[in-house]
Amino acid sequence: MASTDKADAPPAVVEDKTTVSKQKIDPYNVAGEVDESGNVKAIDYDRLIQDFGVQPLTEEHLQRFEKVTGKKAHRLMRRKLFFSHRDFDKILDAYEKHGTFMLYTGRGPSSGSMHLGHTVPFLFTKELQEMFDVPLVIMLTDDEKYLYTRNKNEGVQKKGSAVEDFLKYAHENIKDIIAMGFDPKKTFIYTDYEYLGGHFYWNISEFESLVTFNQASGAFGFGNSTNIGLIAYMAKQCVAAFPSSYPELFGYKDYRAPDFALSAARRYKALASIPTLIPCAIDQEPYFRVLRDRCERMTDAHPKTALILSKFLTALQGPGGKMSASDPNSAIFMSDTPNQIKKKINSHAFSGGRETLEEHKRLGGNPDVDVAYTYLSYFLEDDEELADLNKKYRSGELLTGEMKARCIAEVQKFVSAFQERRAQVTHEVMRSYMSPRKLEFGGNPSPTNPATSTSAKPEGEASGGDDKAASGGKDGRGTKGERKAAKLAAKKEEQAAKKEEKLAQRPRTESEEAS
Ligand code: TRP
Numbered sequence: 001m002a003s004t005d006k007a008d009a010p011p012a013v014v015e016d017k018t019t020v021s022k023q024k025i026d027p028y029n030v031a032g033e034v035d036e037s038g039n040v041k042a043i044d045y046d047r048l049i050q051d052f053g054v055q056p057l058t059e060e061h062l063q064r065f066e067k068v069t070g071k072k073a074h075r076l077m078r079r080k081l082f083f084s085h086r087d088f089d090k091i092l093d094a095y096e097k098h099g100t101f102m103l104y105t106g107r108g109p110s111s112g113s114m115h116l117g118h119t120v121p122f123l124f125t126k127e128l129q130e131m132f133d134v135p136l137v138i139m140l141t142d143d144e145k146y147l148y149t150r151n152k153n154e155g156v157q158k159k160g161s162a163v164e165d166f167l168k169y170a171h172e173n174i175k176d177i178i179a180m181g182f183d184p185k186k187t188f189i190y191t192d193y194e195y196l197g198g199h200f201y202w203n204i205s206e207f208e209s210l211v212t213f214n215q216a217s218g219a220f221g222f223g224n225s226t227n228i229g230l231i232a233y234m235a236k237q238c239v240a241a242f243p244s245s246y247p248e249l250f251g252y253k254d255y256r257a258p259d260f261a262l263s264a265a266r267r268y269k270a271l272a273s274i275p276t277l278i279p280c281a282i283d284q285e286p287y288f289r290v291l292r293d294r295c296e297r298m299t300d301a302h303p304k305t306a307l308i309l310s311k312f313l314t315a316l317q318g319p320g321g322k323m324s325a326s327d328p329n330s331a332i333f334m335s336d337t338p339n340q341i342k343k344k345i346n347s348h349a350f351s352g353g354r355e356t357l358e359e360h361k362r363l364g365g366n367p368d369v370d371v372a373y374t375y376l377s378y379f380l381e382d383d384e385e386l387a388d389l390n391k392k393y394r395s396g397e398l399l400t401g402e403m404k405a406r407c408i409a410e411v412q413k414f415v416s417a418f419q420e421r422r423a424q425v426t427h428e429v430m431r432s433y434m435s436p437r438k439l440e441f442g443g444n445p446s447p448t449n450p451a452t453s454t455s456a457k458p459e460g461e462a463s464g465g466d467d468k469a470a471s472g473g474k475d476g477r478g479t480k481g482e483r484k485a486a487k488l489a490a491k492k493e494e495q496a497a498k499k500e501e502k503l504a505q506r507p508r509t510e511s512e513e514a515s
Contacts, residue, residue, distance in 0.1 A: 023047065026220065028148065030283050030312055032320035042319030042369070045083060045282075045311055052285055054084040054309060061088060068092050068444075069131045076124050076310070079377050084282065086292065087306035091277045094303075095132060098451035100443030101275045102243045103129055106139035107177065108148075109169035109191075114176045115331035116411070117313035117323035119418070120378065122180045124310070125279045129186060135249060135439040136187045139240045140173060142166035143192040147229040155227065167193050175430055176334060179422035182433070185440040188249055189433045192236060198254040199247050202267070203239035203298070208232060210294045219286050238291035241278060241305045242298075244271040248436040272300035273451075282309040313378060318350030318371055334419070338412045345372060345408050352393070353400035364396035365403075372400075372407035379410045 023033040023043055033041045049056055057080060062073045076082050091101055105125050107118065129136050142163070149161045170191040177189060196204070213231065216222055222231050239245050247254050250271055253264035278288060288307055295302040312322035315330035323331035329348050332341055352370030354360035367373040367390045380386050389406065392398035 025283050026286050027283055028220075030322050040320035042314075043312065048282060049084055052084075052282070052289075054086055054282075054285065054307070055088075057083055057085050057088070057308070061085070061092075064089065064092050068096050071131050074124060074127045074131075075381055075383070076120070076378065078383070081120075081378060082124060082279070082308050082310045084309045085307055086288075086309075087304060088277070088308050090303070091275060091306040094275045095134075095444050095447075097447055097449045098444075099447035100134050100441065100451065101132070101277055103132075103134055103136040104139070104241050104276050104278050105136075105280055106141060106237070106240065107173055108141045108145045109166055109173045110145050110149075111325045112169045112172040113325065113333050113335055114173060115323050115325060115333045116375075116415075117331065118176075119180060119334065120313055121280055121310060122177055122182075126180050126182055128277075128279060129183060132444070133442045134186070135441050136182065137240065137246060137249070138174075138177060138182075138187065138189040139237070140170040140189070140191040141233075141237065142170040143196075143229075144233050144237065145169070147227060147233055151227050151230050163193065167191060171430065174434070175425040176422060178425045178430060178433055179418055181421065184433055187433055188246065188436065188439060190436075194434070195436070196236065198256040199267075200239065200245040203242055203245050204235050206298060207235040207239045207294060210297055211235065211290065215290070219290050234287055234290060237287050238294075241276045241288070241291060242272070242302055243274040243276065244268060244300065244302075246436070247271065249439045250274075251438045254436070267300050269300050272298070272302050275303045275306065277306045277308065279308045280310070281312055283312075285309060314371060314374055316344060316348040316350065316371055319369060332411060332415070334415060334422070336415060338416065341412050341415060342408050345375075345404055345411070349375075349404060349407070351400045351404075353403075354396075357399070360399060361396045365393045365398075365400065367393045367403075370400075370403060372404045375407050376403075376410055379414050380406075 019034060019038065020036055021031070021034045023041070024031045025043070025048060030043075031040070032043045035041060048054075057077065062077060065073050065077070072078075074082075094101055103125060105121055107114075107122075125136065128134075143166075146161070146163050146166045150157065153161070170193075174189050174191070182189075211234070213222075216231050216234065217226075220234065243250060244267065247264070247268055250268075252268050252271070253259075253261045255261050255264040278284075280288075285307065288305060292304045295304045315321040315323050315327075316332070317330060321330065325331065325333075329344070332344055336344070349371040350369065352366035352368065352373065354363055354365060370393065373389065373393065376389065377386060389398060389403065393403060
């Protein structure tokens with residue numbers, strides 16, 4: 001990022017006249033290396049694993065996954081398109097032992113329409129939710145996109161980039177996300193401008209207090225002329241990973257307006273112990289590095305957040321860049337017609353085939369850089385067919401046009417199924433996913449050491465103050481101790497409310513009037 005930070009940046013190292021640059025991956029940049037002749041190279045994911053210090057996803061992980069869930073690993077994992085992780089093993093352990101965890105992912109609503117690349121993390125997250133039967137939160141960062149755009153424009157408010165514009169994009173994106181097929185019983189979706197407050201904000205403040213300006217600028221390249229909103233934003237994206245930011249989803253009260261439940265103005269330790277897994281593209285990793293370093297320093301320590309990280313769906317023009325909403329020829333949009341899809345792939349998709357038919361037949365093509373083949377590896381479920389396409393392309397038996405035709409058919413199928421579901425997502429449907437409510441999820445049906453802390457309590461019951469507050473007891477009404485504590489809390493709240501009322505009715509003193 002930091003295009004506005006030129007004044008603070010150290011002088012650039014001038015290598016030579018061409019714009020040679022290293023690969024740059026962070027939340028605001030995704031670009032492959034540019035070599036001396038100005039060629040953009042494919043993103044080097046092995047290098048990224050080294051640079052970021054994340055772990056590669058291995059065959060052992062896939063086997064473990066299949067053993068724990070009893071289901072075949074998702075194709076995006078089998079093909080290493082989700083290729084790296086942090087503590088994915090620990091999430092599998094926790095699920096096996098204690099039965100559940102929370103999934104968290106998100107999207108920055110930079111425009112009203114989503115493209116094929118945007119759907120990848122959601123596609124994967126949806127299947128994880130189904131396989132594990134766990135709660136999921138999806139954050140739309142309208143605030144991040146507002147602050148970022150305004151920062152990029154050097155503080156100037158440009159048309160189409162006001163708060164209300166990003167809120168509108170967020171709503172459109174939420175409808176698209178719902179059309180991916182998330183289970184309404186276990187999914188909560190929100191925009192920051194509409195939801196942040198209460199326990200969430202409590203976590204934000206605490207997290208902000210744990211990050212210095214030096215640390216933030218070190219992680220994100222902020223400078224002295226970055227607006228302070230953007231600098232502080234990261235705390236929001238980080239604490240969104242804490243189940244304790246969403247008490248209602250687990251059957252606890254928040255203390256917000258309009259109820260201001262005084263008994264809920266306390267932390268619920270039990271929620272702090274629920275682990276979280278974040279499926280996302282690897283550009284978001286810098287946020288969660290900052291998060292992981294601080295999970296255990298929160299007053300109620302959280303287990304370090306686990307991550308499962310994907311590659312980027314390449315632009316139609318080929319490896320080195322990702323699909324971009326601002327370049328319509330780089331991307332297939334989820335609103336494209338079958339004919340537009342066909343045209344875009346036929347005329348823009350980078351081919352790994354040879355210059356001439358004769359050469360192709362003699363020497364064979366390269367599926368590794370072929371965009372049509374790459375998209376098939378994301379969307380074609382059948383492993384055997386994919387391997388066959390790979391083999392025949394390499395041998396020269398299969399031609400570029402044939403690979404493209406297969407890709408067009410598969411992408412058209414995916415996009416039109418999406419569009420059919422999207423047409424059903426009314427405003428009311430959208431709002432139902434966005435209402436803070438107790439989520440219903442089963443988790444692991446036979447955990448070896450069931451957690452008392454993660455099976456949520458009956459709706460609205462004030463929680464008692466002990467660590468096992470969320471246990472709910474065997475009959476779902478809470479243990480004896482919890483019920484007693486709840487009664488006590490309710491009584492206290494009543495007393496406090498009475499006191500408040502009295503205070504409000506009493507004539508004001510002079511000093512109070514002045515303040
Ligand atoms: N910053 C992300 C974006 O610009 C949005 C986001 C928020 C997110 N929380 C997340 C993405 C968690 C992945 C996981 O797209």
